[in-house]
Amino acid sequence: MAQDWIVYTTSAASTQQLGTMLGELLQPGDIILLSGDLGVGKTHFAQGVAAGLGVKEAVTSPTFTLVAEYDGRLPFVHMDLYRLYADEHGQTLTAHALEQIAFDDYLDGQQVVLIEWPRGVMAELDNYLWVQFSYDAPELQETRCIAIQSEGIDAALRLEEWKAAWA
Numbered sequence: 001m002a003q004d005w006i007v008y009t010t011s012a013a014s015t016q017q018l019g020t021m022l023g024e025l026l027q028p029g030d031i032i033l034l035s036g037d038l039g040v041g042k043t044h045f046a047q048g049v050a051a052g053l054g055v056k057e058a059v060t061s062p063t064f065t066l067v068a069e070y071d072g073r074l075p076f077v078h079m080d081l082y083r084l085y086a087d088e089h090g091q092t093l094t095a096h097a098l099e100q101i102a103f104d105d106y107l108d109g110q111q112v113v114l115i116e117w118p119r120g121v122m123a124e125l126d127n128y129l130w131v132q133f134s135y136d137a138p139e140l141q142e143t144r145c146i147a148i149q150s151e152g153i154d155a156a157l158r159l160e161e162w163k164a165a166w167a
């Protein structure tokens with residue numbers, strides 16, 4: 001894991017904008033992992049990514065469906081795996097849970113895959129951007145700390161392009 005980048009946003013709109021800048025430069029097969037507490041801003045960021053990929057449809061949280069697919073400049077797959085951990089209180093997802101959503105089928109290199117609550121699948125992946133959200137000081141209610149790392153060569157390239165676009 002390399003190349004930490006830390007961004008602070010001070011509104012939901014700027015978190016979305018950060019996602020849009022990334023969405024504009026993503027390539028087929030790119031994987032984005034979003035970690036952080038409930039309500040910290042992962043889905044707002046995902047909506048920005050979708051906009052940057054040219055998705056016209058409204059993107060909502062796939063908490064109950066687990067996976068949602070959208071058409072944009074590239075196919076965009078939005079997953080929220082939160083519910084798959086609910087019974088386990090563990091760190092890993094069972095093979096059964098992953099088969100249930102045909103997880104491996106999405107890793108064919110043709111689509112952009114964004115995953116909220118990814119801790120149970122990270123070990124299977126070797127090329128991704130990992131975006132970790134946290135709250136800042138309690139009095140700064142709309143400030144978020146967003147720490148980004150890349151794993152793999154393609155993701156490292158995308159991170160450099162993203163930084164340059166945001167600068």
Ligand SMILES: Nc1ncnc2c1ncn2[C@@H]1O[C@H](COP(=O)(O)OP(=O)(O)OP(=O)(O)O)[C@@H](O)[C@H]1O
Nearest residue numbers: 009010011012015038039040041042043044142144
């Ligand atoms: N800087 C910010 N960036 C993102 N969201 C913010 C920010 N400031 C305030 N918010 C608010 O925080 C909430 C983020 O909700 P969102 O659904 O994106 O979180 P989430 O991390 O996807 O939650 P969950 O874990 O339930 O999926 C929204 O109500 C949004 O308006």
Ligand SMILES: [Mg+2]
Nearest residue numbers: 042043061116
């Ligand atoms: Mg969410």
